[in-house]
Amino acid sequence: MKNSLTYLTLFVIALAYACNGPKSATEEALPPYINVSYTVPKDLSSDASPELLAKFAWEELIALNWKSSYDLSQKRGKPDTTWNFSQSGAYPDLLVWETYAHRSELRPYYGQIQPFDNPPHYSFGNQPAPIPGTNARFDLFNNLDESNEIGSCNLYAYDTSQMVLYQAKVNRYEYDYIQQYYGDSASLAQAAARTQNNINTLSAYCPECPTNCDCPQEAGVICLPCGGAENEGSIEVKTAWRMLTDQDDHTRFYKDSVIYYEKGNDGEIYYKNGVFGLIGIHIIHKTENYPTFIFASWEQVDVTEAKMEFILLNGNAQPTGAPQTVKRLHGVPPVIDTVNNNVHALLKKINMESIWQYYRLIGVQSRPVNSIEEDPNYYMANFVIESDSTLGNFHGSSIGKPFDGGNNTLYNKTFYNMGGCMGCHGATQLKGTDFSFLLDFAGKPVKDPDVIDLIPTEPSPKVKAYILGIQ
Template sequence: MKSTLRTIGTYACAMALATTFAACTKTVAPITDPPNASAEKTPFPGGASITPRDLTATYELPHEPPPYDPSLSRQEFARFAWRQFIYLNSPARPNPGDKGPAGAPPVIRAEIDRSRNFASSGDPNFYQSGTGGNTLGRNHLIWETFAHRSELFPVKSPPTGALQYLYPQYALANISVGKELARFNNLDETTQIGQNQIFFPRNDSKPSPNPYDDHMILFEAKVNHVEYNYIRNTLGKTYPSTTELPRHIEFPPNKGNSDLPAGASSDEESIEVKAAWREMSDGLIKSGRYHTAEALYYVNKSTEGAPSGSKIVPRVGTFGLVGLHILRKTKNYPAFIYTTFEHVDNLQKSGNPKDSTGLYVVTLYDTMNYNPSIKDPQAFVNAGNGQLQTFTLPTEGTVDLDHGYPIIPGSFNLPSGFAGPIKVGPSHAMTPAVQAVNDEVMKVMNSMPEFNNSVWKYYRLAGIQILPVDEDSPTVPVNNPGGLSPLTEDFYLANSVIESSQPGIQLFKGAVSDPGMRGAGKYQLLNERSMANIQQVRGLPLTANKVVMGGCMGCHGNAQYPRANGETGTGPTIFNFLTTQDTLSGKGFEVEVRPTSIAEVRKRTQVYMK
């Protein structure tokens, strides 16, 4: 992928660039705090500098940011993101044994342990040291105890019971997991939203001829007790009905929504988590650089020596956390606040920039086109320094080197209709403001003996999105004629292990049609980069309610319920891929099986971009 830096000035300059990129050379400083900002600044406690107390106190979830205004700096939002990470990665409260019904888990789910803190959970043996006496274990991070997507929408039955005292129960469309194997981390997804599979090479940095011999990254999606209770209360006795589906699903906070059933309104905040875990070698487990935990995953077990006789078998293994999305809906930010963190070793071994891990993806399609067609596809990234960095995207056609994909040379055995392997590169959303706050947090950690051996020293914030906004682009008027909008600094927010391929999800904006969906061919990915994906969001100003957004927020903007004829969402319910007509009518989710050969690659389920 080629990239260049461009400086964008006034509206006229932007329009000139629509026809000739060489027409404008004026440098414009980024928008900064207004004059006398210190006297006018909105109070933002969560945006204050990170201190040792933040890392060791019994922490509370930081209060939501105040309503956005330009005096709030990007560094403040980055510190807020870190405070969320600190809270959610603190230990969950152990159950003393007298809380909840018989058979309750050994922790109180979604509740913080006030006798321990973020430093405690940074112990490389945090999970393992709490496994005595119970297969589930007593040492878990707060977010790990959230409701798994299959607990939110069990197959053929409504969610039941108080989440705080509910033992993990996984009722999926193609398997149910017994209590003896249940773990809080249930890695039932093997793809990046049905588009790619992603691997670390097992030997050195070169992919194996059979990718399924390498270390695969697996995924899970979870929601907090607020979303869980909302679904349980909203569906009521209608679930799992196909004729009495809710008119709208709008997660809290949703006060004042007259479309909701009685008692469903709430000022509490919804939180969603998407986690990426890598299969671990013994050496990586012993390195002390990863938060590790036992997790469920699924394989095919052949009963007759052939794939046709295979069955799905749940397994338990030790995995390392490599990526974490945190989505939080608040009153001031009804389109959710998106933050994402990743491990420093995702692309470089032990953080050494000269030693690549060889991380790669295999696409579940072999052709890619744009709708409408784009002759010179590009993405324009606000670098946070007054400049736009221009990235040339892969061109239409076959997914290969000639069309702009960094294909790794060699002979590889891939399933029909798949392509690759493709080398994974870093996300382009990292900005100077985010990097500065990462450095600030690491400086505090390195000054504290409690973090000498902490796994948390190896995780970094990748970026944060707070409000939808159109891309700063030379082909359209920039958001502010006097410079670049600070809201677009994270426009292409992505995580190298959760959004890896370009242009499918790493430099994503608008919408995509997955293979076989909405006019796309059987093995074709169709990019629709001009489609407005933020529409009719209750609480947003009208100017932000028909936006072609990018990154995580833009992708989730496509997840609307109800949908019009299965196509474009009509709102106002958006940002949750879990809520569909299928899940609301009791069809539940299917586990995706971790294959070992191309013969075992199951037919992918397209649940995200229907």
């Protein structure tokens, strides 16, 4: 019996090692505040506390920031299981989430959706050329083709001398679902219309759908996969980037080579390459216990010191008015910062160089409610992803009506007026696209990528010279 117990113990240890990957001696000695693993957490209990939700969010970020195996396996969205956070250096060369599919791969302007594991392949209506005289690459994983906060405002740092650019990506589960069921625009539009009609008439995605997970294929509705026992479910990642300057401490930012765009003297759009710093990251994750998605958002800790300003956009996405100073409209709940402090301490014990000690979780939303009294994260907004009051104070029925208090989210056959990120994405749920701006038809498929647009106001000679060099 003793030998049997010994073998059983060894088997359990081996199984834990196989599931979570190799750990350093430093990691083994640390208290298990969060699971530092390459495995994306699939779900958590339906009654999770704010602290558990924050820890779940950090476990997501750690798994998605694991070293990608793409260079070895040619598989996107997969971790290198031989790597771990204790290895030297601030971060690996390529992260798991960076290899997710870009929005122009999920919604190509021309042709069919390609297999998820194909190399980066960006499809626009007017396919840009490289800036003349350069060898710019169009196959980098970071493609910053958005220059505004979903049509609400443009964002700048250092007196409008540095424009913030964005990109949005999806994981394999969401991508494969759309490719398999609605791989062309016509079928996707039909499914969205059917889903919207069912929500309006039945308060459900379909008559036979007990939940918003695993709706039967024959229902013909957009019902993205949920994380649970079998898989990680649908994940979307939005990131904010900008060029760094001498005023920034470059050692405190994740940096990578990116594709970005500018307009030439001939009026044509060209692509360029440059090294940008990551200043914000937004993860939404659909799970069985949280089918309205878990929304989590991080900022680089120095963004509030970078003289951030925004310029409001009109209905045609044209700048209007003078730059306004970005202000945090709602504070970060204390429980979130407690979790941040504990995770940062853990990361520094594992690796003093880890870049993620300089990124701060600012909020997590898990279930729709109707007021800030029910959830301190009701107005959750990222300083550099939802910067103006339209998004920072959102509690409306649409982007066009951001403060009307109308229905914007459906959960368990009940409508809610949710605020912040979930409420804003919820407005797309009621339009039939299951919380995803990437699946609607507002400017998608994308005809032209957005260009970097520097609008200086009385710049210094140094800034003028910099702008001339960029343009």
